[in-house]
Amino acid sequence: MTLLRAAEAAARAIGATTDEAAALAAAAVRPAFAGSPLWFALPPSIAPDADAPLAELIAWCAELPDVSALGAAVGLVHEVYAAHGWAIAAAQAAAGERVLPDVEDDVAARARARFVIETASAVAAAAPDLAALAAVAADPAGGDLVRGVLAAMIETVAAQPAIDARPNARAEATLDEVAALFELELAPAPTARDDSNLADLWAALHDLGRHAWTWDAAGEWLDGDPLIFAKAIARGRGRADVVELIERVRRELVPRLATAVEATWHAEVDRTRRAAVLAESTPLAAAIYELASAAAERAAIRLAAAARARWERRTGEDLATVCAELLGDPRDLSTLWEAHVPAIRAALEASA
Amino acid sequence: MTVEHDLGVVFALARSGDAIGVPTLRAATRHADARARLLAQLGLARAGDRDATIVEARLADEPELACYYVLAARAGQLALAPTALDYLAAQAAYEATPPALRASCTWALGEHELARAHTLLAGFDSDATEHFIAIVRARGGAFAASHGTLATRHADRVAPLFGHDGWRRA
Numbered sequence: 001m002t003l004l005r006a007a008e009a010a011a012r013a014i015g016a017t018t019d020e021a022a023a024l025a026a027a028a029v030r031p032a033f034a035g036s037p038l039w040f041a042l043p044p045s046i047a048p049d050a051d052a053p054l055a056e057l058i059a060w061c062a063e064l065p066d067v068s069a070l071g072a073a074v075g076l077v078h079e080v081y082a083a084h085g086w087a088i089a090a091a092q093a094a095a096g097e098r099v100l101p102d103v104e105d106d107v108a109a110r111a112r113a114r115f116v117i118e119t120a121s122a123v124a125a126a127a128p129d130l131a132a133l134a135a136v137a138a139d140p141a142g143g144d145l146v147r148g149v150l151a152a153m154i155e156t157v158a159a160q161p162a163i164d165a166r167p168n169a170r171a172e173a174t175l176d177e178v179a180a181l182f183e184l185e186l187a188p189a190p191t192a193r194d195d196s197n198l199a200d201l202w203a204a205l206h207d208l209g210r211h212a213w214t215w216d217a218a219g220e221w222l223d224g225d226p227l228i229f230a231k232a233i234a235r236g237r238g239r240a241d242v243v244e245l246i247e248r249v250r251r252e253l254v255p256r257l258a259t260a261v262e263a264t265w266h267a268e269v270d271r272t273r274r275a276a277v278l279a280e281s282t283p284l285a286a287a288i289y290e291l292a293s294a295a296a297e298r299a300a301i302r303l304a305a306a307a308r309a310r311w312e313r314r315t316g317e318d319l320a321t322v323c324a325e326l327l328g329d330p331r332d333l334s335t336l337w338e339a340h341v342p343a344i345r346a347a348l349e350a351s352a
Numbered sequence: 353m354t355v356e357h358d359l360g361v362v363f364a365l366a367r368s369g370d371a372i373g374v375p376t377l378r379a380a381t382r383h384a385d386a387r388a389r390l391l392a393q394l395g396l397a398r399a400g401d402r403d404a405t406i407v408e409a410r411l412a413d414e415p416e417l418a419c420y421y422v423l424a425a426r427a428g429q430l431a432l433a434p435t436a437l438d439y440l441a442a443q444a445a446y447e448a449t450p451p452a453l454r455a456s457c458t459w460a461l462g463e464h465e466l467a468r469a470h471t472l473l474a475g476f477d478s479d480a481t482e483h484f485i486a487i488v489r490a491r492g493g494a495f496a497a498s499h500g501t502l503a504t505r506h507a508d509r510v511a512p513l514f515g516h517d518g519w520r521r522a
Binding site: 172175225237 | 363386387390413414415417418421435438443445450451453506507509510513
């Protein structure tokens with residue numbers, strides 16, 4: 001574990017409670033870094049984009065009002081080190097006069113893969129993001145389930161005995177009955193067509209199942225009510241029994257559809273995680289990533305200590321100065337990476 | 353407790369129009385008997401209850417036409433969520449809905465989304481339009497200027513149930 005190890009180190013450095021440590025770790029996760037739409041199901045980081053001008057990053061980092069902000073800063077430092085050139089510059093300094101091959105993309109890819117692996121469980125536990133599932137071209141879940149339920153509903157409604165009722169007359173009679181309770185006399189009820197034929201309903205239900213099943217359609221069933229018109233038809237025809245049937249079926253269907261969507265969500269997150277596990281990188285990229293990861297952990301501890309001193313109004317390192325050093329040139333901060341010099345040199349030798 | 357007992361209680365509370373009856377009336381909007389549900393909605397309106405969620409929920413699943421007449425009338429008086437308006441629009445759009453209910457749903461929709469109500473109104477036949485005019489004459493609202501003085505053969509059979517000051521209070 002890499003990012004989360006840095007977050008844990010920061011939590012220890014501020015003497016965080018379990019809840020605070022969890023909040024710090026959650027805030028350290030930067031969903032965009034995963035490179036997968038699925039990760040946007042996690043809350044966005046409150047820290048700036050790592051591509052923002054250095055002065056802007058330092059200015060933001062110098063504030064850190066609370067544990068969540070500290071977590072976001074830890075995530076930012078981790079990303080800057082691993083995927084925005086910091087570790088490459090440190091590795092070049094470690095390599096001395098030997099020029100590093102171009103491994104920047106490899107290091108970033110390794111960092112991204114490690115990030116995906118260690119945050120996949122949090123993404124899987126998040127509420128499924130249907131737009132993200134559509135974006136990764138996941139097969140829309142629940143189409144057969146919904147079509148099957150609609151077909152069964154059509155069959156059930158068709159099997160209902162015809163009711164020789166005059167729905168409108170019955171409704172108007174109910175209004176008259178209630179008016180009489182209030183000792184009111186309403187104007188005479190209008191004569192309206194009375195027809196309890198349900199052919200329109202079958203057509204409406206059939207139409208709902210006719211279209212290609214998409215994630216948007218799944219979303220409409222989960223968050224909306226595609227049976228609005230079917231219920232309006234049954235109600236308009238005076239078939240309260242059928243309105244109740246439709247609503248009952250809908251309420252039973254939605255949790256089953258949610259379960260199917262959740263299964264697809266878990267499968268897609270796991271597929272992304274497995275792809276990250278299988279991603280290969282060169283020994284040099286792996287060594288540079290290890291440098292970045294360890295440096296981020298040390299940086300997190302220093303950042304946390306400075307933040308804690310500020311929060312507790314104690315004497316300590318100035319937070320702004322610490323941020324400027326940690327996000328600045330790695331050659332000015334060799335203590336963060338010098339332990340990795342032998343590993344970098346060995347990997348460089350092996351890749352020659 | 354029998355249905356008749358429940359009806360008696362709900363009716364007494366509905367007639368009183370007293371806010372003290374609101375919790376009981378809210379519960380009765382889920383009663384198994386359609387008359388009890390109808391009386392409960394009337395009672396809530398008469399008591400000046402402004403809780404839109406009760407109406408929103410029932411617009412989604414109320415099975416009985418008679419209750420929908422009262423729900424549609426209340427829907428024009430309360431600040432409904434946009435999703436609840438879709439139920440009114442669907443009922444108004446379905447041509448086999450009794451014309452008076454189509455008109456009432458369109459009137460209620462017009463209190464929230466005037467353009468949408470205009471679109472529905474454009475599809476009305478003369479009978480439904482006359483029901484709509486009757487409703488506007490009785491209840492006023494967004495169409496009062498355009499339809500409130502037009503002639504009609506029909507009368508709004510729901511507005512009187514809300515009581516003498518039902519519309520003013522709401």
